[in-house]
Amino acid sequence: MDQSPVVTFLIIAVLCALFAFYFLPTFIARDRNFSHKAWLFWANLFLGWTFVGWGICLIWAACAASSEADAYYRAALQTSGGERDRWDRSLAASAGEPGIEVRGNMSEEERLNKWAAENRAKNLGASEG
Numbered sequence: 001m002d003q004s005p006v007v008t009f010l011i012i013a014v015l016c017a018l019f020a021f022y023f024l025p026t027f028i029a030r031d032r033n034f035s036h037k038a039w040l041f042w043a044n045l046f047l048g049w050t051f052v053g054w055g056i057c058l059i060w061a062a063c064a065a066s067s068e069a070d071a072y073y074r075a076a077l078q079t080s081g082g083e084r085d086r087w088d089r090s091l092a093a094s095a096g097e098p099g100i101e102v103r104g105n106m107s108e109e110e111r112l113n114k115w116a117a118e119n120r121a122k123n124l125g126a127s128e129g
Contacts, residue, residue: 029060034065035065040060072112
């Protein structure tokens, strides 16, 4: 059976669109620099054909922390001494624990970015001196 080039083009275009939609969770994870991209890809590949599996992959890709956020959390856990105590106090204050003074209204992400910037500045100052 002979098909016109227009029909062939439309079939290829629809298949490409379906492919892109099927792997949408994987593309989102890649763009967000998700730290477990490979796991999400395999889950999307094998479970994405079910609506539930595809939805779980989409939620996982959209809600998970990026590699940068993971690095900040790891750095926060590895701090020692006074810096660690200060970090714990700021997290406790954000949780509303009694006896902890809250200064400002910073979100956890803002506090984490501020902490990372302070440590970068300290490390740069130490390496220059």
